[in-house]
Amino acid sequence: MSRALLPENHHRLVTEALAALDVRNWVLSIHDPSFPSLPEEDTGWGSPYSEGAARFLAFSRELGFNGIQLGPQGQVTEFNASPYDGTLFSRNLLNVALAPLEAAEPWGALLPPGRVAQLAASRPQALPPGERFRQAFRAQTTLLNEAWRTFQQKRAAPDAAPSIRALAARFDTFRQQHRAWLVRDALFDVLCEEKREPDWRRWADSLDGRLWNPRPEEEAAAVARLTQLELRYADTLERYAFCQFLVHAQHHGLRERVAAWRLKLYGDLQIGLSPRDAWAWQGLFLRTYLMGAPPSRTNPDGQPWNYPVMDPEQYFEPDDAGANAGSRNGPVLRFMNARMDKMLGEYDGLRLDHPHGLVCPWVYRADLPDALWSVQHGARLFSSPDLPDHPALARFALVHPEQVDRAVSRYADRWVKDLSPEQVRRYSVLFDTVVEASRRNGRQLGDLLAEVLSTLPYPLERVLAQYGLGRFRVTQKADLHDPADVYRSENVGPEDWVMVGNHDTKSLWRLVADWQWKGTLRAQAEYLAARLCPEPSEREAFARELSTSPGRLAQAKVADLFASRARNVMMFFTDLLGMPETYNAPGTVDERNWSLRVPQDWARQYRERLKADAAVNLPAALAMALRAQGALARARHQRLLEGLDALARALRAG
Template identity: 30%
Template sequence: RYAFVQFIASQQKQDVKNRLKKMGMQVMADRQVGWSISDRWAYQDVALKGWVLGCPPDYFSKDGQIWNFPIIDPAKLFDANGQLDRTAPGTQLLERLYRKIFSENTGVRIDHTLGLIDPWVYPKDAPTTKDGTRLFSSPTHDALKQYSRIKPDDINKDKAPDSGEWVKQAAMTEDRVRTYGALVDQLILPLAKAAGIDKNKLIFEDLGAITAPTATVLKERGLSAIRVTQFINPHDPQDMHRGKNVPSHHWLTPGTHDNPALYNWVTDMFIRPPDTMKHDEWAKRKSDHLLRLQYDMYGHLSPSQCKRRGLKTNWNDAQDLTRAMVTELFLSPARNVQLFFADWFGMRDNYNQPGLFDDNVNWQLRIPHDYQKAYFKAVSQGKAINLPRTLRNGLKIKQPAGPCTDKAFGSLVKELDHLAAILDEPVR
């Protein structure tokens, strides 16, 4: 029965892929880092005994994220030189998984790239991940030093293993980067290429405490990563999440499934302080983030230029600020932007709270069955994103100074204004 259901699902997925291709659309899948319950049972022999994959203490959780995902035993992936062993059972398992997902889609988001390059492991059944370490970057760890790609002199001894600065950048020699990147170089990229998927159609999710090995592998290979504007440090002009600093091949988003709904984040940031924050502290934070947003959007325009271009944002209105955060995405050099479905539909519930292990709270939001009507109703009420208006505003912000003589530009803006007005019409 299970095999038959999988057969039907596979056929339906291929039909959807072919139909979308005719419409000029592509399918981006998610290669999750976790294992299903059935896979945990079926492939338990390839898992590293006594250790599981998770996240160290971070922005989301002071105790770390207790995923309890199996991690493949390095001895069942790599040879004695740290290179991929094609005959090893762990390698063959990953090859089947990636070959399948590449055959069914036109692009893939690879979840938690750290788990492929520099994973955080902790003792199985531990109540937190605090006693964990980096599997391939712990040369002094009694139980795991045999798997280390580096030597004791390559770590910053004044930093903890969960720090992004644990491994010295100077330790990232060509040979070591090649070893850390073995799964990417020798398995993922070749299989994607064989399936006709360019490396720019792969999204290497790299959020969290990024380590020197992970950052170096991704940077030297020019691989696409994700930047999140909710993470911007407003005091750092070079912050990597700031739209103007995001390279063209990266993806830019205001928030992922692990962030609060954009409207909720905006409300806490700009409209009213959360219960856990003192008002003076919140007011300073609000001012810093608001000045950053205003500068990055309109800093090159005078008030009169904004008025002539029909650009106006009510900085005291949560919905206007939400729209501004989305418009900002289209001002970046990034060629691709991502908007989580809950934000697209103007939902107010958060999808996931990392560190909270309650499936009755997390992972509950769904796209409405009457999604088209739901969207039109929400956008007419000013809750959902009016994409034509967002694109129109982005174009007008980027418009060169002086009178616009480009007829194509003027026609495009006019058409977007027309479509935006249609979406504004009330829906019964």
């Protein structure tokens, strides 16, 4: 499909243009639910492991992308589809591609032929997003249960097929390697079901609520209870492990596929924890504070995320020689290392979600009834030496009172005025763990993407600077009246990641329509003309052309990314394909969030939109960016520009 959709020389010319622009990473961002499916495999929710996804990724490769940025891939619940509330170790079973399980090799025909196509044909087609998600969740659970029962029966047969014996051996190895988190995560489901209460906080004050963090007098009882649960629910725990084995095996297959295409696969190191993780690892967290987002340009009201906060006093512990001899990794850092090693075994790089949470988390009191008020009056965990409303934070302060600026808000970037190298080192403990794990697993610093948006507190700025890491620059948010604005493309550094939008913003195409409706298209056109037209005498004509052609202006907005100094460019799938819908509206509870999908007929729609400049015409955008370098660059790249222009015309012609 991808070869028919794009001209034969598209990949070669795009790759050459990216090199000429010194763009080293050109990454497509898409979350799991958004992947397209073929009609006969479509259960109502996307998966990166489906055949439809494989074809879409092949198309992405032909477009010239050399990386794919996924969202968090942890297990979500039937009532909360947000991937940022998913589990840290267990993978999302909604991602299991069911159709391959019908094959004898390598899956031993765990599902009968045609079972998935039958499900796809019978599912309701016009459900609202929330009900579509829940229907897909229930259907996935049903078929995975069928696959598990089939596996049990075939494994027990004395004449089990070689494929089943091989599958069983692989499963046993997986279960042994990952037992530590498999048992914890599976027991959460067991206890929720046993108590008929999915909100563990309602049974938190019990032995089961503290199973992994018992009081000293409960330790023997907790061990006995664990033994009892593992014996009583052995089949349930094994089924949980088997389903996790399936999704992990399919993820491994995806990694092999994209590696063959020379595509890097980026994971998402979410800053939050699921309720399952909060229960399983509760001994690592502060009891009286939660993590959230302070008021900011992105979210003026702030956001009470309700995420646990790692206890700084458990970062380290005395070594075997005693407290005076030094320290070693404590429970928190051991947990971080286990998480990092698992993720870096599954991805080529990581997006660091809200890295403020690793360096200078914004925390708020958990005991106040109004969470929004509480987060608005919160504080930075390590930057609050003497706040009268947060006296409990003084023990964690890494700065002295004279190092904070009382003239600005406590969430302002310059609340902390200065830091010594030793203070930076102490702020950097969790971030250092991420970097060290990356190096230990053979990754480069450039494989870490720090999602810093509108706020960059001084401690985080210093931590990133010591590693030469940049920030995210979301150009659709640029303030055209402020030359120093962080989102303007002329302020982008080579180490930054630049993009028009991301999963939390409006689509480029919706934005252009908004600008047109609000009468601000001309201002955008003038800004882009100044960026992309080096000859002052020609800028007015260029701006006039852009202001009268929204599609042309959208292409220029993409060209602006490549014309910046950034070596790293990212694009969200809606921007690429010309889709006007919003994937997620942050700070809102709306079942439309996290549900937007690439349609089954995406290739046809993309082809049609290209004819009207209503989807990204990559050759056109790259040619525009190259011409922005001036007359000498145009002469040097004349043949390349001619090739890109021909490609752009071919795409517009259909």
